[in-house]
Amino acid sequence: MTTPLPRRLTARTQLALAAERLASGASRRLGRGSGEMIGGKIALRISPGALAEVGSNRPTACVSATNGKTTTTRLLARALGTLGPVKSNGGGANMAPGVMTALARPPYDSPAALEVDEIWLPKVARAIVPRVVLLLNISRDQLDRSNETRRIAAIWRELGAELRDTVVVANVDDPLVAWAAMTWSRQVWVSAGQNWTADAMVCPQCARLLHRNASGWWCECGLARPEPIVSVAGLGELMWFGRRIPARIDLPGRVNLANAAMAAAAAREFGVEVEDALAAMRGIGDVQGRYQEVPLGHDGHQARLLLAKNPAGWVEMMELLNLAPPRPVVIDFNSQTADGRDPSWIWDVPFERLSGRQVLVTGGRKEDMSVRLAYAEVPHSVHDDAEAAAAAANEKVVDVVANYTAFRDLLVRTTR
Amino acid sequence: MIRPSATRIALIYPELLGTYGDGGNAIVLAQRLRWRGLRAEIVEVPAGEVVPADCDIYLLGGGEDEPQVLAADGMRRNRSLLRAVSGGAAVLAVCAGYQVIGATFPAGNGQIHDGVNLIDVETRRSFEPPDAPPPPRAVGDIVVEPSPQLGLPTLYGYENHGGRTRPLPGFRGIPLGTVRVGVGDGTPARTDGVVDGKVIGTYLHGPVLAQNPALADLLLTWVHGPLAPLDGPREVGILRDARAHALAEG
Numbered sequence: 001m002t003t004p005l006p007r008r009l010t011a012r013t014q015l016a017l018a019a020e021r022l023a024s025g026a027s028r029r030l031g032r033g034s035g036e037m038i039g040g041k042i043a044l045r046i047s048p049g050a051l052a053e054v055g056s057n058r059p060t061a062c063v064s065a066t067n068g069k070t071t072t073t074r075l076l077a078r079a080l081g082t083l084g085p086v087k088s089n090g091g092g093a094n095m096a097p098g099v100m101t102a103l104a105r106p107p108y109d110s111p112a113a114l115e116v117d118e119i120w121l122p123k124v125a126r127a128i129v130p131r132v133v134l135l136l137n138i139s140r141d142q143l144d145r146s147n148e149t150r151r152i153a154a155i156w157r158e159l160g161a162e163l164r165d166t167v168v169v170a171n172v173d174d175p176l177v178a179w180a181a182m183t184w185s186r187q188v189w190v191s192a193g194q195n196w197t198a199d200a201m202v203c204p205q206c207a208r209l210l211h212r213n214a215s216g217w218w219c220e221c222g223l224a225r226p227e228p229i230v231s232v233a234g235l236g237e238l239m240w241f242g243r244r245i246p247a248r249i250d251l252p253g254r255v256n257l258a259n260a261a262m263a264a265a266a267a268r269e270f271g272v273e274v275e276d277a278l279a280a281m282r283g284i285g286d287v288q289g290r291y292q293e294v295p296l297g298h299d300g301h302q303a304r305l306l307l308a309k310n311p312a313g314w315v316e317m318m319e320l321l322n323l324a325p326p327r328p329v330v331i332d333f334n335s336q337t338a339d340g341r342d343p344s345w346i347w348d349v350p351f352e353r354l355s356g357r358q359v360l361v362t363g364g365r366k367e368d369m370s371v372r373l374a375y376a377e378v379p380h381s382v383h384d385d386a387e388a389a390a391a392a393a394n395e396k397v398v399d400v401v402a403n404y405t406a407f408r409d410l411l412v413r414t415t416r
Numbered sequence: 417m418i419r420p421s422a423t424r425i426a427l428i429y430p431e432l433l434g435t436y437g438d439g440g441n442a443i444v445l446a447q448r449l450r451w452r453g454l455r456a457e458i459v460e461v462p463a464g465e466v467v468p469a470d471c472d473i474y475l476l477g478g479g480e481d482e483p484q485v486l487a488a489d490g491m492r493r494n495r496s497l498l499r500a501v502s503g504g505a506a507v508l509a510v511c512a513g514y515q516v517i518g519a520t521f522p523a524g525n526g527q528i529h530d531g532v533n534l535i536d537v538e539t540r541r542s543f544e545p546p547d548a549p550p551p552p553r554a555v556g557d558i559v560v561e562p563s564p565q566l567g568l569p570t571l572y573g574y575e576n577h578g579g580r581t582r583p584l585p586g587f588r589g590i591p592l593g594t595v596r597v598g599v600g601d602g603t604p605a606r607t608d609g610v611v612d613g614k615v616i617g618t619y620l621h622g623p624v625l626a627q628n629p630a631l632a633d634l635l636l637t638w639v640h641g642p643l644a645p646l647d648g649p650r651e652v653g654i655l656r657d658a659r660a661h662a663l664a665e666g
């Protein structure tokens with residue numbers, strides 16, 4: 001029995017999909033990345049409407065944020081997987097070509113959990129008209145791109161006013177996100193927390209300074225934190241539509257439980273019970289290599305791989321590092337184009353919190369990190385690469401915190 | 417023994433003018449005093465509060481368009497920064513902060529907004545004729561040879577701004593330096609920044625004092641008098657060598 005197509009694909013799109021298959025296969029065979037980008041790019045060039053054709057006749061959810069997109073998408077894909085096969089761009093290719101590739105193969109009516117870049121969200125969502133959009137957080141990232149945080153919130157807000165049948169699952173603790181979500185036809189408000197407030201001090205609506213206290217934030221213009229229907233109640237518990245439920249997943253830290261809460265709230269819109277959603281999320285121990293322990297170097301060192309690519313991510317990572325007894329930490333720091341060329345943001349990270357553990361530094365901008373640590377009075381050593389750093393560690397298991405390209409390269413080297 | 421009072425370093429409106437890591441300048445100044453056995457106090461001035469007039473060094477950093485307007489309006493409401501400067505305080509203003517302490521700067525909506533008027537410079541999106549397209553945003557590494565009378569070594573940093581800044585008639589200061597790599601003020605003279613009395617404006621992020629400790633020490637001597645030499649931290653020398661190497665090849 002063949003899967004019935006909800007709608008016949010146009011000849012042009014069928015051609016585009018065939019080209020996608022060829023290009024992705026060739027790219028994988030040549031070992032050039034996972035082939036997620038190139039195939040989708042070619043398909044969209046041949047048939048610009050292909051994304052709408054393969055995406056709009058299925059139940060989909062799009063996940064967007066500065067931090068936590070990949071993890072939340074993975075958790076959501078697991079939750080939706082309780083209903084049947086799910087499409088997802090789990091590899092993190094989150095612009096239109098990556099989404100295209102994720103949706104390029106039949107069946108064309110199965111649900112999809114899609115990670116979408118913040119700037120690309122309007123274009124992708126207009127094409128595929130998702131059932132649910134998850135908006136997690138907005139913070140400074142890649143300073144050299146001058147992607148002003150308010151501008152991202154504004155384009156999300158415009159998008160919400162257009163998509164009249166889409167539900168938004170939004171984090172009330174981020175004022176930019178809450179403001180962006182207010183135009184949508186229906187909101188599921190989740191308190192997912194915000195441990196980095198420096199990019200949300202000014203009201204996105206009127207540019208006055210926001211007021212804050214323990215229970216929320218508000219502005220004189222009337223903008224205020226919406227009342228959440230789901231919130232993280234502690235490590236291992238959620239407030240869920242008026243009841244307190246146990247919630248444990250295997251990914252570490254409060255930030256990942258918040259990601260799980262967002263994903264479960266989205267899955268509910270697809271008819272998945274929260275207990276089933278959380279059960280399905282358990283067993284995810286790593287996401288694209290994050291949180292995974294791998295051998296590093298040749299002398300028996302094990303490394304837990306952690307990603308922190310902006311100040312908000314680093315603050316989350318500090319919290320996570322401090323959940324366990326202090327291990328040596330290797331900081332692998334680059335400033336390539338995909339990282340943002342300007343490394344100044346490390347001065348916004350409270351590295352003083354690393355004192356008391358062995359710190360080892362490497363990466364393309366190790367000298368900048370070393371100066372930052374010197375001024376934080378954190379003793380550290382500097383090494384040519386992460387393997388050399390691990391070899392110099394005085395324990396067998398180390399944490400490695402890397403930013404985007406450093407993490408990517410490390411993953412290739414350690415899991416090949 | 418008389419204990420000298422702590423040098424007070426004011427970080428003005430970090431939530432508005434702290435988007436590009438420039439808060440690190442406060443850390444650098446305070447540590448360079450402490451490592452010399454001197455006391456330092458960082459005074460964070462939250463937006464909405466009056467800028468105290470009794471600090472020794474005032475720091476302003478980079479920020480986005482709307483926060484920049486908010487910062488300018490906040491500082492114009494009370495004149496304490498101008499009072500402090502006429503009383504001998506020093507100022508380091510970076511990027512949006514540099515624009516704000518001038519006479520005028522462009523707001524996000526394209527309108528010209530009043531600055532604090534601490535230095536006689538003006539900022540625009542462009543100084544080209546109105547029919548010419550505005551220059552592209554200046555983003556990237558920047559290297560500046562300081563004006564010789566400052567006695568400083570090469571300045572390294574990172575710039576990220578859409579504005580162009582030039583002195584007004586009657587400006588009495590000097591350029592911070594001449595741009596070797598990058599854009600800086602974006603004027604035909606290829607300068608970056610100004611030094612006017614004890615006020616420094618510049619487009620250099622990095623943070624600028626982290627990469628250029630001699631500039632930090634210049635500010636400190638302005639308010640503190642001569643300081644014992646500080647050898648290090650040695651990591652800074654390594655960083656400066658790495659930047660010189662990378663930018664010479666780049």
Ligand SMILES: [Zn+2]
Pocket residue numbers: 203204205206207208219220221222223
């Ligand atoms: Zn407001």
